[in-house]
Amino acid sequence: MDWGMxxxxxxxxxxxxxxxxxxxxxxxxxxxPTTGLERPWEAVKxxxxxxxxxxxxxxxxxxxxxxxxxxxxxxxxSGGTSIIGKELLHEGITSSMEDAVRLNVAGVAxxxxxxxxxxxxxxxxxxxxxxMAGEYGIPVVAVTAVxxxxxxxxxxxxxxxxxxxxxxxxxxxxxxxxxxxxxxxTCPVPIVIAGGKKLPEKDAxxxxxxxxxxxxxxxxxxxxxxxxxxxxxxxxxxxxIVHNKATPEEAYQIFQEKKK
Ligand code: 5RP
Numbered sequence: 001m002d003w004g005m006x007x008x009x010x011x012x013x014x015x016x017x018x019x020x021x022x023x024x025x026x027x028x029x030x031x032x033p034t035t036g037l038e039r040p041w042e043a044v045k046x047x048x049x050x051x052x053x054x055x056x057x058x059x060x061x062x063x064x065x066x067x068x069x070x071x072x073x074x075x076x077x078s079g080g081t082s083i084i085g086k087e088l089l090h091e092g093i094t095s096s097m098e099d100a101v102r103l104n105v106a107g108v109a110x111x112x113x114x115x116x117x118x119x120x121x122x123x124x125x126x127x128x129x130x131x132m133a134g135e136y137g138i139p140v141v142a143v144t145a146v147x148x149x150x151x152x153x154x155x156x157x158x159x160x161x162x163x164x165x166x167x168x169x170x171x172x173x174x175x176x177x178x179x180x181x182x183x184x185x186t187c188p189v190p191i192v193i194a195g196g197k198k199l200p201e202k203d204a205x206x207x208x209x210x211x212x213x214x215x216x217x218x219x220x221x222x223x224x225x226x227x228x229x230x231x232x233x234x235x236x237x238x239x240x241i242v243h244n245k246a247t248p249e250e251a252y253q254i255f256q257e258k259k260k
Contacts, residue, residue, distance in 0.1 A: 002135030009170060011072040011106040012053050012139065013190060013217055014243070019127045021242045022141075022173075022192060023051035023235065024222035026076035026109070028060065031083055035079055036226035040064040043226050052061045055109055055141075055220060058095055062103075072106035072218075077129060078122070090118040093125055097132045108133050109173070112144040114160040115150045123167055129170030141220070142169030143194075154179040159186040171222045176211045184215030191216050195224035201234055201255055206248040208241050216224075218242050233258035 001011075009150050015019045025044055027034045037043050040056070041064045048054065048071050055074040056065070057233055075102065078091040091111050100108050110129045112122040142164030146152055150173050161172045165188050174183060176193045184191055193211040204224040211219065221238060228234035237255035240246035246254065 005139060005170075008072075008106045008137065012074065012141075012171065014052055017243045018217060019212070019242045020052045020192060021050070021235070021239050022053045022055050022074060022218065022219075023047055023221035023225060024055040024194065024220045025060065026056045027222055027228065029057045029076055030088065034223075036223065036231075041066070043231070044082065044149055047235045048233045050232070050239050052218075053106060055222075056226045057170035058099060058103060061125065073103065074107040074109050075105040075156050076104060078109045078110040078125065078127050078143075087118065088215070089113045089116065089122075089147055090146035091122060091125075093129060093147075097129075097136050097138065100133070101136050102137055105138065105223055107139045107141055107171070109141040109143055111145040111161065112164055112167075113145050113147055114163055115156070116147045123163060126164065126169065127167040131202075134168075134231045135186055140168065141171045141173055141192075142167070144174040146175065152177050154182045158186050161191060165189045171217075176207050176216070177235055180211060180216070181214040192218045192220045195219065195221035198223045198227045202248065204228075204234075204235055204254045205241060205251045205255070209246075209248045209251070212241060230255070230259045 017112040040060045053072045053074050057076045064255045077095040080092045110126050144160035157174045161174045164172045225235050232253045237251040240251045
């Protein structure tokens, strides 16, 4: 792994704690103007100071985020489906690595859908993205997207996460589940968890805490932050868990205090 790849990885997973708080705002690439992301810059401008990376699409990056914004970017490079389409998550490659370089990204993110009829397409695309990104020393975050029909249990998430790692992903983004340590234990690269659907803040903080406790290196959280009743308070609470060893109770206290 050359200097550039290591440097980019260290901009995602912070060497000081070995953890990362990735703020995910890429949802529009298949959900459209989802609640909380109607105006992307409005949604993130007060969150950026507390996040380690911003995960988004090239369209939002170019059109909504001021280029002087000082935060490592993880670029969503898969897409091509929508929540009203027949084959949600049967995604393909949506960016060249030359464009990722032009955008000065720290990493790229690609979804695979293990277990869906088109799993082969997405897994082979991931392997291709790993090679293409590797040419430029750009790490790949593999997203184990979960189709409605698929469970989010340790058995499934261990399978999907390991397949992503076997095909060259540098970081795997999956979901927290019971026996999560089994998912971490059999995945040879760092794992971060998505937050998933909006939960009560305390529950989301507990989930993040449990994930860290069972071996995740961090979160790639979106809705549980930008759909929170107070997103800046919530991201600071999540950050306390990710980087300052806070308990859910301590983090929730921070949320309550920052809300005022
Ligand atoms: C959306 C994504 C998001 O990056 C990922 O799901 C994290 O966001 P959230 O915490 O809202 O689930 O891949 O497709």
